[in-house]
Amino acid sequence: MSTREGTKLALKEQWGSRWGFIAAALGMAIGTGNIWRFPREVAQNGGGPFLVAWTVAMLIWAVPIIAAELVIGRKTRRGTIGAFRDFSGPKTTWMGTWVGLVSTLIMCYYAVVTGWCIKYLTLAMTQTFKAGITTAETTQIWLDFSSSPQQTIFYHALAIGIAGAIVLMGVNKGIEKVCKVIIPLLFLLLVFCALWVSQLPGALQGYQFLFDPQWSLLLNSKVWVEAFTQVSWSTGAGWGLMVTYAIYTKRQEDVAGNAMTIGIGDNIGALLAGLVVLPALFALSASPEAAKAIALEGGTGLTFIYLSQLFGTLSGGNWLALFFFAALTLAALSSLIPMLEVGVVNLMDLGLTRKLATWLMITFGFLGGLPSAVNMTFFENQDTVTGYALWISGLFFMVALLRYGVEKARREDINTPWTDFNFGKWFNVLFYAAPLCSILLLWDTVKSLLSADKPWQVFGTSWSLGTIAFQFALYLAIGLFTMKFFNQRIQPALKGDCDYDA
Amino acid sequence: MTLDAILFMLCTLVGYLLAALVLLNKIFAAKTKKNVS
Numbered sequence: 001m002s003t004r005e006g007t008k009l010a011l012k013e014q015w016g017s018r019w020g021f022i023a024a025a026l027g028m029a030i031g032t033g034n035i036w037r038f039p040r041e042v043a044q045n046g047g048g049p050f051l052v053a054w055t056v057a058m059l060i061w062a063v064p065i066i067a068a069e070l071v072i073g074r075k076t077r078r079g080t081i082g083a084f085r086d087f088s089g090p091k092t093t094w095m096g097t098w099v100g101l102v103s104t105l106i107m108c109y110y111a112v113v114t115g116w117c118i119k120y121l122t123l124a125m126t127q128t129f130k131a132g133i134t135t136a137e138t139t140q141i142w143l144d145f146s147s148s149p150q151q152t153i154f155y156h157a158l159a160i161g162i163a164g165a166i167v168l169m170g171v172n173k174g175i176e177k178v179c180k181v182i183i184p185l186l187f188l189l190l191v192f193c194a195l196w197v198s199q200l201p202g203a204l205q206g207y208q209f210l211f212d213p214q215w216s217l218l219l220n221s222k223v224w225v226e227a228f229t230q231v232s233w234s235t236g237a238g239w240g241l242m243v244t245y246a247i248y249t250k251r252q253e254d255v256a257g258n259a260m261t262i263g264i265g266d267n268i269g270a271l272l273a274g275l276v277v278l279p280a281l282f283a284l285s286a287s288p289e290a291a292k293a294i295a296l297e298g299g300t301g302l303t304f305i306y307l308s309q310l311f312g313t314l315s316g317g318n319w320l321a322l323f324f325f326a327a328l329t330l331a332a333l334s335s336l337i338p339m340l341e342v343g344v345v346n347l348m349d350l351g352l353t354r355k356l357a358t359w360l361m362i363t364f365g366f367l368g369g370l371p372s373a374v375n376m377t378f379f380e381n382q383d384t385v386t387g388y389a390l391w392i393s394g395l396f397f398m399v400a401l402l403r404y405g406v407e408k409a410r411r412e413d414i415n416t417p418w419t420d421f422n423f424g425k426w427f428n429v430l431f432y433a434a435p436l437c438s439i440l441l442l443w444d445t446v447k448s449l450l451s452a453d454k455p456w457q458v459f460g461t462s463w464s465l466g467t468i469a470f471q472f473a474l475y476l477a478i479g480l481f482t483m484k485f486f487n488q489r490i491q492p493a494l495k496g497d498c499d500y501d502a
Numbered sequence: 503m504t505l506d507a508i509l510f511m512l513c514t515l516v517g518y519l520l521a522a523l524v525l526l527n528k529i530f531a532a533k534t535k536k537n538v539s
Contacts, residue, residue, distance in 0.1 A: 207503055
C-alpha cells in the first residue's frame with residue numbers, strides 16, 4: 001500500500017500474532033461465570049443433558065454471533081458505536097451505543113467482583129484458610145469483608161487500576177503480552193487443581209453428578225433455556241468485546257476458526273472449573289446431600305464461603321486455595337480488560353488519545369462501580385439487568401449482519417482465500433436462527449418475570465420486570481439522543497483500512 | 503460412578519480435547535498467508 005493513509009494506518013496498533021489475539025479473546029471469554037456459575041448450572045440441570053445442550057448452544061448460537069462480531073470489527077476498524085454506523089448504516093448507530101453502554105456498565109460492577117477475587121487471593125496468600133476452619137468462620141470472613149465499604153472500595157479501585165494500567169500500555173505491549181501469560185497460566189492452574197481434586201476419596205461422586213446421563217431431561221425446555229443463558233453469559237458473545245478486539249486483527253485472520261476456538265476454549269475452561277469444584281464439594285463435604293445443597297446455591301456463597309472452608313479440611317489445602325483463587329483472579333482480570341477497552345476505543349474514535357480515553361474510563365469505572373461495591377442489592381440489580389441486556393446486544397449484531405447480507409458476509413468476509421476453516425452455505429441457517437434464539441430467550445424471561453412478586457417495582461429490587469424495562473428505556477433513550485452526535489463526530493475508517501497490515 | 507456416566511465423561515473430555523488440539527494445531531501451524539493483496 002503506497003498511499004499516505006496506508007502509511008499512517010500501518011502505524012496503528014495490531015495483534016503481534018494470531019496466538020496473541022486468541023489468548024486475549026479467550027481471556028475475555030473465560031471469567032468468573034465459568035468458575036462459579038457453570039458448576040451451579042450443571043448441578044441444577046441434571047449434569048449430562050445440560051452438558052449436551054450447553055455444547056449445542058455454544059455451536060449454534062455463540063459461534064455465529066462471535067463470527068459476526070469478528071467480521072464487523074475487522075471490516076469497520078471502529079468501536080461498537082462507529083462499527084454499527086459503518087457496517088449497517090447510520091440509522092443503527094444507537095444499537096452500537098446500546099452495546100457499548102451495556103458492556104461499560106458491566107465493567108463497573110465486574111471490577112467490584114474482580115476486587116473480591118483479589119481479596120480472597122490475598123487471604124489465601126496469608127494462610128487464612130488453615131486446617132480446621134469452620135463454615136461459620138468463612139461466613140464471618142465474607143460478611144466482614146462485604147459489609148466493609150473501605151475494603152470493597154479499596155479492592156474495587158485496585159482491580160480497575162490494574163486493568164487500566166494494562167489497557168494504558170496499549171494492545172500489543174499491554175493486553176497481548178499480559179494475556180499470553182495469563183491464559184496458559186489459568187489453564188495450567190485449573191488442570192493442576194483438577195488433578196489434585198481427582199486424588200481425593202469421594203471425588204467420583206462429583207464426576208457422577210457432573211456427567212449424570214439422565215437423558216430424559218433433554219426434553220425439558222428449562223435445561224435448554226439455562227444452557228443458552230450460560231453460554232450467553234460465559235462466552236461473551238454479543239457483548240461488543242469481540243468487535244473491539246477484532247479491530248486489531250489482520251485482514252488475513254481466520255474468522256470461522258477463531259470463532260470456534262473462542263467458543264470451544266471457553267467451554268473447556270468451564271468444564272475444567274466443573275472438574276475442580278464439583279468433585280471437591282463431594283469429596284470434602286460432610287455428606288453427598290450437603291454437597292448437592294451447596295452446589296445448587298452456587299455463586300459467591302459456594303466460592304467464598306464453602307470452598308474456602310472445604311479447602312481448609314485438606315492437608316495442604318491452603319495451597320489448593322491459593323491456586324484456585326489465583327485462577328479465579330486471572331480469569332476475572334482478563335475479562336475486565338476488554339470491558340474497559342470497549343469504552344476506550346469508542347472514546348478514541350471521537351479523537352481522544354489512548355491515554356486520556358483510558359483515564360476517563362478508569363474514572364468512570366471506579367465511580368460507576370461504587371454503588372455496587374457498597375450495596376449488594378444494587379450489585380445484583382446491575383448483574384441481572386445488564387445480563388438480560390446482553391441478549392438484546394447479541395440480537396443487534398445479528399440484525400446488523402442481516403442488513404449487511406448474510407451470504408455476502410460468508411463469501412467475502414469469512415471464507416477468504418487464506419483461512420483454514422470455511423463456513424458452508426448451511427451455516428447461513430445459523431445466522432438466521434441465532435436472533436430467533438435470542439427472541440425466544442427474552443420471551444421466556446419476560447414470562448418468568450411477570451409471574452414473580454411485584455413485577456413492576458423499579459427501585460430497590462434486584463430482579464423485576466419494572467427495573468429491567470426502566471433501565472432498557474434509559475439505554476435506548478441515550479442511544480437515540482446521542483445518535484446524531486456520534487454520526488457526525490466519529491471519524492469514518494479510511495479507505496483501505498482493512499488492508500493496513502497487507 | 504455408573505458405567506454410562508463414565509462413558510459420557512470420556513466422550514465429552516476426549517471430544518473437547520480433540521477439538522482443542524485441531525484448533526491449536528491450526529493456530530500454531532501459522533498457515534495464514536502473508537502479503538495477500
